[in-house]
Every structure is written in structure tokens, then in C-alpha cells.
Amino acid sequence: MKNRIPVIILTVIIVALAALLVAQFIFIRNQATPTRGVMPLVEIAAQEPDSAQWGVNFPNQYSTWEKTGTNATRTTYGGSVNFDKLAVDPRLVMLFAGYPFSKGYTEDRGHANALLDVRDTKRVNEKTPGTCYSCKASENPGLWGELGMEAYDKIPFSELGQRINNPIGCANCHEAGTMRLIVTNPALDEALKAQGKDWQTFTRQEMRTVVCANCHVEYYFKGDGKYLTFPWAGGTSIEAIEQYYTDVNFTDWTHPDSGAKLIKMQHPEYEMYSNGSTHYNAGVACADCHMPYTRDGAAKFSTHNVQSPLLNAETACGACHTDVGYVTARVATIQKQVADTMGATEDALVAAITAIKTSAANSAANAAALDEARALHRAAQLRWDFIAAENSMGFHNPEEALRILAAATDLARQAELKAVQAGLPATTSGN
Numbered sequence: 001m002k003n004r005i006p007v008i009i010l011t012v013i014i015v016a017l018a019a020l021l022v023a024q025f026i027f028i029r030n031q032a033t034p035t036r037g038v039m040p041l042v043e044i045a046a047q048e049p050d051s052a053q054w055g056v057n058f059p060n061q062y063s064t065w066e067k068t069g070t071n072a073t074r075t076t077y078g079g080s081v082n083f084d085k086l087a088v089d090p091r092l093v094m095l096f097a098g099y100p101f102s103k104g105y106t107e108d109r110g111h112a113n114a115l116l117d118v119r120d121t122k123r124v125n126e127k128t129p130g131t132c133y134s135c136k137a138s139e140n141p142g143l144w145g146e147l148g149m150e151a152y153d154k155i156p157f158s159e160l161g162q163r164i165n166n167p168i169g170c171a172n173c174h175e176a177g178t179m180r181l182i183v184t185n186p187a188l189d190e191a192l193k194a195q196g197k198d199w200q201t202f203t204r205q206e207m208r209t210v211v212c213a214n215c216h217v218e219y220y221f222k223g224d225g226k227y228l229t230f231p232w233a234g235g236t237s238i239e240a241i242e243q244y245y246t247d248v249n250f251t252d253w254t255h256p257d258s259g260a261k262l263i264k265m266q267h268p269e270y271e272m273y274s275n276g277s278t279h280y281n282a283g284v285a286c287a288d289c290h291m292p293y294t295r296d297g298a299a300k301f302s303t304h305n306v307q308s309p310l311l312n313a314e315t316a317c318g319a320c321h322t323d324v325g326y327v328t329a330r331v332a333t334i335q336k337q338v339a340d341t342m343g344a345t346e347d348a349l350v351a352a353i354t355a356i357k358t359s360a361a362n363s364a365a366n367a368a369a370l371d372e373a374r375a376l377h378r379a380a381q382l383r384w385d386f387i388a389a390e391n392s393m394g395f396h397n398p399e400e401a402l403r404i405l406a407a408a409t410d411l412a413r414q415a416e417l418k419a420v421q422a423g424l425p426a427t428t429s430g431n
Contacts, residue, residue, distance in 0.1 A: 044176040047142035051169030054176075060296050065169065065304035068110030075308050077335055077393040082106040082117060091346045094353060095381065098256040099264060100125075108391075111168040111306055119161070129153060129226035130160035134185065135215035138169035141184040149186040153226045173211040181207035185214040191230035208285035209274070216269035216286075218386070220250060236271040238386050238404055242379065258356040259370075260377040265385035272390050277397035284320075292316045331395055338387070338394030341405045345384045348412035352377050355416045359423030369422030376415035383408035 040057040048054065055062025074081040085105045086092050096102040104122025108114075114136040118124070124132070131153040134140060143152055143163065152160070175182045183189050183199045188210075192199055199210055218241060222229040231244040245251075251261035273280050279289075289309040291302045309316035310331065313324050321327045356373050359365045383404050387394060394401030 046176050047145060047171050048176055049138040049142060049166040049169070049171055051138060051166065051171075054170040054174075058170075058179075058301075060299060060301045061170075061304045066112060067305040068307070069112030071110055071305060071307055071311075073307070073311055074107075075310055076332070077339060078107060078308070078391055080107075080109045080307060082109050082113075089346070091350055094257070094350055095346065095384075096264070099253045099262075101264060114167040115164065116167070124157060126156075126158070128157035129221065130155040130157050131221050131226045131228050132157055133160055133164055134187070134228050136168065137164045138166045138171040139164045141171050144184070144186055150225060150227060153221070153228055168215070172214060180204075181211045183210065183214065185228075187219065187228040187230050188213050188217070191217075191232040194233045195235075205283065205285055208287040209270070209280075212286045213270040216267055216391075218266050218268040218271060220245075220252075220263075222248075222250075236268075237275055238383055241271075241386075242382060245382075255353065255377070258353045258374055258377050259360060260356070260374040260381070262378055263382045263385075265382060265389045267389050267391055268386055269390055269392065269396060272386075272392070272400060273396040275397060275400055277400070280397075288319070289316050292319060334395055334398045335393040338398065338401050338405070341402060341409075342384070342388060342394075345380075345405050345409045345412065348409045348416070349377070349381055349384060352380065352412045352415035352419065355419035355423075359419045362423045364425070366422040366426075369418055373415045373418040373422060376411050376418060380408045380411035380415060383411070 042053065042056045044054055044057065051062060051065060055065075068080075072081050073079050074083065083106065085107060086102070092105060093102050096105070100123035106117070106121065109117055118132060118136045134153075140152075147155075172184055173181055181204065183192070189199070199207070202210060217230055219228060219230050221227065231241045234240040234244050245263055250263065252264045254261050269286075273286065287302060290306050291304060292309070292312065292315045293300055294303045294315060295301075303312075310328060313328050317327045318324050352373070356370065356377060359373075360370055387401050387404055387408075390396065390401075
């Protein structure tokens with residue numbers, strides 16, 4: 001019996017220590033800290049714009065984010081090389097005639113290059129508002145909190161730039177301290193509220209898509225103050241967005257050849273993806289594909305080298321699909337179909353612009369018919385641009401992309417026909 005006492009005591013000690021460790025583990029998991037109990041090396045100030053400081057606590061996330069500054073790879077229809085789209089597709093010069101995009105339209109690079117690219121574009125001039133920095137810098141959450149978005153947007157681009165030094169980074173998506181994903185762009189918060197949605201109630205998986213909508217959306221600058229606004233009050237479909245712009249009588253510019261009052265679409269990735277796409281309906285988040293989980297030894301983390309999943313298909317697609325070769329081939333087929341359809345739409349738009357310009361030069365042309373042609377041109381071009389400006393060549397929602405392009409082509413051909421009719425001689429009657 002005496003020989004068994006040390007064994008019993010040792011067993012009790014081991015059980016007690018195990019229970020203590022389990023209790024500690026449960027306690028740590030319930031804490032609202034990013035590393036679940038592991039003390040951070042440095043404390044990150046709220047809305048800290050310098051991502052390198054966040055990187056002290058999260059070296060894997062930061063080191064992969066840094067790669068967005070150097071991952072210059074061109075894919076078939078995009079990528080992260082700032083090539084000249086006007087040189088690749090000269091039709092764009094006619095489609096955007098009279099607007100800055102006809103002078104400079106280069107492919108955007110990775111997040112770490114956001115500031116360099118916006119400052120280098122030929123579209124910036126002395127009249128450019130500070131609003132153009134809204135999706136380019138990690139100082140923005142702090143500046144919005146300090147100034148309010150209305151005052152921020154009124155500051156000239158050149159003046160506001162003196163207070164901005166860091167490109168898109170940690171502060172644009174994360175809350176310091178907890179590291180939870182948050183909405184930082186006031187325009188997104190307002191747009192969601194206009195639809196009766198409260199992002200604070202969203203799940204973490206939902207937020208892995210919603211945070212991308214801080215920037216990857218269609219937007220416009222409202223009023224003289226150039227107030228950043230998402231046109232979502234009636235929904236995020238192209239028809240709802242078109243109706244919104246009609247209701248507020250908004251126009252970006254008047255085309256010098258057709259006389260149509262046009263709208264330049266931005267980059268509506270969130271709208272396209274969230275409007276009934278297969279992956280969205282399956283619960284797949286943007287980050288699942290563009291920031292897939294990876295490992296550094298025993299550490300599992302979401303890579304912050306945001307790029308096309310096709311450049312990391314084994315990890316990005318392979319998490320769900322066993323036959324990655326089939327998946328990438330399927331993507332190529334879908335994107336080519338969308339690209340070919342988009343080209344046909346552009347041809348129809350060019351024909352419409354040419355027909356309207358020709359008929360408008362005829363002093364006897366039917367003015368009412370010309371106005372109808374211009375309205376059709378507007379409707380067609382905003383639909384085409386909704387797909388052209390969206391950075392997936394339709395793959396985020398193939399069915400919707402093809403549906404919209406088909407409608408755009410039809411409207412453009414109607415515009416061409418109406419313009420031709422407007423220029424025909426008036427028929428005589430009574431003979």
C-alpha cells in the first residue's frame with residue numbers, strides 16, 4: 001500500500017494539471033484577442049496606418065501582404081501588371097471619348113502599389129477631389145474618424161495627399177486589438193444601412209466578403225462636395241443601379257460623338273459576386289479564393305498576398321475541388337466566352353456611336369429619334385462597363401455577366417437602328 005501512495009499522488013497531480021490546462025485553454029479561447037491568449041509583442045494603436053507595426057505581431061500576414069507590391073504577373077485577362085488597356089483594346093478610346101479614361105486606363109496592381117498607381121495615373125489633375133484616395137490608403141479610417149467623410153471628400157487630391165503615406169493595409173479591414181474584420185468605409189456602412197442591413201450582425205465568414213466591399217464596388221461622387229456614395233438604395237443589380245442613377249439624374253460625362261449622357265462604372269466585384277453567383281450561394285467568401293489558408297510550419301493563416309486564384313490554384317481551388325486541372329480549364333472556357341461576348345458588345349457600341357454621330361450631323365435628322373438613340377447608348381454602355389470594369393472577366397458570376405452583356409448588345413443595336421432611322425428623309429404623304 002505504501003508503494004502505491006506516490007503513484008496515487010502523482011496521478012492526482014497529473015489530473016489536476018491537465019484540468020488546469022484545459023480550463024486555461026477554454027478561458028483563452030473565449031478571450032476577444034487576435035492570438036487567443038498569446039500576448040502581442042507590441043500594442044497596435046486604433047486605426048494605425050503603418051502595416052509594418054501590425055506585422056510585428058502577425059509576421060506571416062504582413063510578409064505575404066508585402067508580396068502584393070512585387071507579384072507582377074499578368075493573367076490572360078488581367079493580373080497585377082499595369083499594362084495599358086487602351087493599347088490592348090483601341091475601341092476603348094472611342095467608348096470613353098471625352099472622359100479621362102480615354103487618356104489613361106492601366107490595369108491596377110496589388111494593394112501595396114495602390115498609392116503609387118493612383119498618383120501616377122493620367123486621370124489625376126488639379127481638379128481631382130480627395131475622394132479619389134478613398135480606396136487607396138490605410139490612413140483613411142483614421143482620417144474619416146477625425147474629419148468625417150464629408151470634409152475628407154471636399155479636400156483637393158493634392159492637399160489630402162500630404163497626409164497620406166501608406167497604401168491599402170491592415171487598418172482598412174481589421175480592428176486593432178481584436179483583429180476582427182470590420183467595415184471601415186463610411187460609404188459602405190451607409191449603403192448597407194440603406195438596404196436595412198447591419199454588418200455588425202454578420203458572421204465572420206460573411207465579413208470575409210463584406211470587407212472587400214470597402215473598395216471593390218461601384219460608386220460615384222455625389223454633389224459638389226464629391227461625397228462618396230454607393231448606388232445601392234434600390235439593390236445591387238445592374239437594373240437597380242441604373243434606376244438609381246436615373247432617379248438622381250446623375251451623369252459622369254457627355255460623349256462628344258454621340259451626345260449621350262454616360263456613366264463610368266468602377267469595379268463592381270462585390271455586386272456581381274453577391275447577386276446569386278454559384279460560389280456565393282455555396283457560402284464561399286472572397287478571401288477563401290483570393291486569400292486562401294496556407295501554412296508556415298504548424299501555423300495556419302490566411303495569405304494576404306491577394307491575387308488571382310489562378311496563380312495559386314492548387315491551394316485556392318484545391319481546398320474544395322479535387323480536380324484542379326478541370327477547374328482551371330473550366331475557368332478559361334468561361335472567361336473566353338465572356339471576353340468574346342464583351343468584344344461583340346463593344347463592336348455594337350462603336351457602331352451605335354458612329355451611327356448617332358452621322359445622323360446628328362444631318363440638320364434634317366429627327367431630334368426625338370436621336371434622343372432615343374442616345375438614351376439607348378447610355379443604357380447599353382453602362383451595362384457593358386459593369387462587366388468590363390469588374391475584375392474577373394465574368395467568372396465571379398458567369399450567368400449574370402452573359403445576361404448583362406446580351407442586354408447591352410441588344411440595346412446598342414437598337415441605338416444604332418434608331419440613329420439610322422433618325423437620319424432618314426421624312427416620308428411624304430398624300431400622293
